[in-house]
Amino acid sequence: MARLIHVAAAVIRDRSGRILIARRPDDKHQGGLWEFPGGKVEAGEPVADALARELKEELGIQVTSARPLIRIPHHYPDKSVLLDVWEVDDFKGEAHGAEGQPVCWVMPDVLDDYAFPAANTPILAAARLPERLLITGATASCGEYEERLLAALAQGIDWVMLRAKNLNDEQYAHLYHQLQVICTPRNVRLGVNTSVKQANSLEAEHLHLTSARLLALTDRTEFKGRWLSASCHSLEQMEWAQAKGVDFITLSPVLATSTHPETPALGWAAFAERVAECTLPVYALGGLGEADLASARQYGAQGIAAISAWW
CATH class of the missing domain: 3.20.20.70 (Aldolase class I)
Incomplete structure (x- = not known):
């Protein structure tokens, strides 16, 4: 049975509607590209808890309001990856690159101006589409x-x-x-x-x-x-x-x-x-x-x- 890698990611919005994105380190896979913050979900860990933990570590913020946005499955011969994306619309603290990574706030309509990994394409769409x-x-x-x-x-x-x-x-x-x-x-x-x-x-x-x-x-x-x-x-x-x-x-x-x-x-x-x-x-x-x-x-x-x- 193929192993499952469960990853939580966040589309974080501030009160003016801007979205936070982070730049991947140059020495990592797909380095230099922009991404939505997040990380792996541990076995048995609720996704909301994993997301809160990762965003505290990466950005120094405490999530106070979040909801599921889109789940994106990818299947490979040896594994399956589930990208579990949540929308965060309220948090405490000032978001910053707590691990040294560059971050910036951008309006949704200019997301196309930034280079993202191909796997992020559905997230870019979901982040801009209405309910x-x-x-x-x-x-x-x-x-x-x-x-x-x-x-x-x-x-x-x-x-x-x-x-x-x-x-x-x-x-x-x-x-x-x-x-x-x-x-x-x-x-x-x-x-x-x-x-x-x-x-x-x-x-x-x-x-x-x-x-x-x-x-x-x-x-x-x-x-x-x-x-x-x-x-x-x-x-x-x-x-x-x-x-x-x-x-x-x-x-x-x-x-x-x-x-x-x-x-x-x-x-x-x-x-x-x-x-x-x-x-x-x-x-x-x-x-x-x-x-x-x-x-x-x-x-x-x-x-x-x-x-x-x-x-």
Whole structure:
């Protein structure tokens, strides 16, 4: 049986929203790269305790509030590594490189400017993704899209996926630019659910692929924007998304939905099993609302994606 190496890491935020990163010593494996602080979990040790111990030793801080963010499994012939990442949003003390390592506080949007080990890529995504992902529903007019979008933003939504299956490419492009006028000055990300070709034409920052478009994707570089996500409904699709370098996925349906009553719901237990073997941030989708957010996080989700909850 392959041995398990359990590692705890932390995305530490200060009150201004900055994230703490540390630089690996030059003489160590992947030296000179930046990383999220943490260390190995001892046998039988609770992860929260291990994280608190490591952060006290490395940074001189006492963790007072933390929660799971993402678990990333890696399997090798002779061992398995589980990277257990927590989000620390409150602590006592002044963080510093207690072991001599350089540390710095950076805003989430500039994390891409720093070189990290490849294994940290999903953490970089999870650290920047929100808990709530709004998917737009159908409306009678473009004016109604604007009204509903503004109402959703008033509820705290800051990432929107424009899904408008009833529009042709020209109409979709017009609506996208119309909603960008609302989103851009408010620092709200507006993603698109369309073809790779149209997403590139729109110079969209985020493209969400249907499962069919995911399976047709040849390479991640086909999309020129920063964020690529995909809809998944099976383990095979999840594996394809990971292999193609997608940044995050939605997994559905978690609960029964009125729009697709013929589709069997996964349920939280099956959802958790699939997420446990996924190396990407996963949004729970299907029959969910604001009240389900805590459950989604408990079962390993980045958060929830929904239409009717906020639209």
